[in-house]
Amino acid sequence: MNKNELKEFICHFLDEHKQELIDNGEYLLHIPELAYKEYKTSEFVAGYLAGLGLNVRKNIAITGVRADLNTGKPGPVTAVLGELDALIVPDHPFADTTSGAAHACGHHAALNAMLGCAKALCLPEVLQHLSGKISFMATPSEECQDQPYIASLIAEKKLQFFGGKSQMIAENEFKDTQIALMLHAGDKNFTVSGFNGFVMKRLIFKGKSAHAGAYPEQGINAISMMRSAMAMLDAQRDTFRDEDHVRIHGYIPDGGQAVNVVPHHTVFTLQVRGATPQAVQDASEKVDRCVHAAAIAFGGKAVVENIFGFMPLINYPELDELHRNNVLNFIAPQAPFITGIYRPSSTDMGDVSMIKPSIHGYFRGFSGTAHTVDFLVTDPVQAYVDSAKMLALNVIDLLYGDARTGREIAALSTPMDQEEYLQKMHGYSSRIEYP
Ligand SMILES: [Zn+2]
Numbered sequence: 001m002n003k004n005e006l007k008e009f010i011c012h013f014l015d016e017h018k019q020e021l022i023d024n025g026e027y028l029l030h031i032p033e034l035a036y037k038e039y040k041t042s043e044f045v046a047g048y049l050a051g052l053g054l055n056v057r058k059n060i061a062i063t064g065v066r067a068d069l070n071t072g073k074p075g076p077v078t079a080v081l082g083e084l085d086a087l088i089v090p091d092h093p094f095a096d097t098t099s100g101a102a103h104a105c106g107h108h109a110a111l112n113a114m115l116g117c118a119k120a121l122c123l124p125e126v127l128q129h130l131s132g133k134i135s136f137m138a139t140p141s142e143e144c145q146d147q148p149y150i151a152s153l154i155a156e157k158k159l160q161f162f163g164g165k166s167q168m169i170a171e172n173e174f175k176d177t178q179i180a181l182m183l184h185a186g187d188k189n190f191t192v193s194g195f196n197g198f199v200m201k202r203l204i205f206k207g208k209s210a211h212a213g214a215y216p217e218q219g220i221n222a223i224s225m226m227r228s229a230m231a232m233l234d235a236q237r238d239t240f241r242d243e244d245h246v247r248i249h250g251y252i253p254d255g256g257q258a259v260n261v262v263p264h265h266t267v268f269t270l271q272v273r274g275a276t277p278q279a280v281q282d283a284s285e286k287v288d289r290c291v292h293a294a295a296i297a298f299g300g301k302a303v304v305e306n307i308f309g310f311m312p313l314i315n316y317p318e319l320d321e322l323h324r325n326n327v328l329n330f331i332a333p334q335a336p337f338i339t340g341i342y343r344p345s346s347t348d349m350g351d352v353s354m355i356k357p358s359i360h361g362y363f364r365g366f367s368g369t370a371h372t373v374d375f376l377v378t379d380p381v382q383a384y385v386d387s388a389k390m391l392a393l394n395v396i397d398l399l400y401g402d403a404r405t406g407r408e409i410a411a412l413s414t415p416m417d418q419e420e421y422l423q424k425m426h427g428y429s430s431r432i433e434y435p
């Protein structure tokens with residue numbers, strides 16, 4: 001078979017197994033689990049890949065799974081990723097009644113696409129035409145939900161990072177891979193020009209308690225310190241450049257202890273997002289200066305804890321182009337395909353894209369808004385079958401014949417290598433005490 005015939009063969013094969021793909025996707029929808037607790041989902045993935053005859057490794061980054069398919073011929077190792085976790089949306093129609101977890105970001109469908117892709121590529125009729133290796137990876141914790149649980153795993157040194165892909169990088173799972181592919185659920189077929197990265201910040205203000213009615217002059221009000229820091233930060237928003245896409249948002253997990261006591265302790269947790277690591281770092285340092293100034297102004301103390309979250313996502317136009325052609329020529333010729341959408345949100349696929357040529361494309365089949373109760377599959381064929389075809393066809397382009405296209409893409413330059421990445425991730429994380 002030539003390359004196009006092989007692609008037609010795969011599309012036909014996945015159409016024939018449509019019901020199995022839909023059933024698997026719906027099964028995953030009904031077992032939503034939170035970050036680093038995706039045990040049932042991980043078990044299902046491992047069982048499915050083992051059923052295809054692959055040698056499966058489990059418990060990578062706690063719940064991650066990896067299985068490699070070797071063509072026996074030299075060529076690039078292409079990682080095909082699927083995300084395991086759900087997020088807390090208790091009112092979602094398919095939410096777990098105990099944990100509140102729901103697949104309100106559609107990871108079940110994208111994970112299912114990875115499994116469908118594996119099923120097609122494992123066929124001997126397909127594999128004989130390819131070179132290199134395909135590494136199927138199920139990655140934990142993209143939503144990073146249940147932060148206290150993840151923080152406890154980090155404190156116990158079971159993890160280094162919030163993001164499952166970052167953790168898998170730290171565990172050397174991407175060291176031998178050259179290209180990474182993944183898809184995400186959406187309401188249309190599209191690719192992105194980039195995603196923001198972010199740092200997680202915990203701002204702790206330490207004042208002095210006093211009787212709020214009788215002797216407020218004896219206290220140092222930690223709410224006033226926090227308010228002042230926020231006001232100073234707001235006053236600097238016009239210094240953020242449009243192209244840096246800076247967004248700063250957060251909440252107050254500790255806003256004081258009692259109504260009639262001058263609060264001696266408050267905590268403001270926030271995320272600082274930006275289009276480059278430098279933009280994130282610049283905005284993050286502005287926050288730090290505001291915290292420091294507030295501590296000085298009130299004669300109190302403050303602590304800033306920084307944990308670098310995700311890196312910005314780098315777009316590789318060569319991979320976008322290949323994906324777009326497959327969608328338009330083989331899967332959804334009539335549907336619009338949009339390119340160049342910038343996402344000010346963040347994904348740990350950004351971390352992978354910093355060190356490997358990567359793609360994070362979107363497939364349709366869903367309606368509603370991600371992360372809300374109404375994000376639901378409206379077209380099971382688009383969500384569960386077409387998505388699997390997209391991944392498989394992209395691999396065909398990369399690894400067909402002697403994997404010439406894959407070798408070219410593997411040779412593209414990336415912003416950093418694994419060592420630099422890990423150094424930066426640890427370098428940006430800090431604890432600063434003021435004064
Ligand atoms: Zn999400």
Ligand SMILES: [Zn+2]
Pocket residue numbers: 105106107142184
């Ligand atoms: Zn998602």
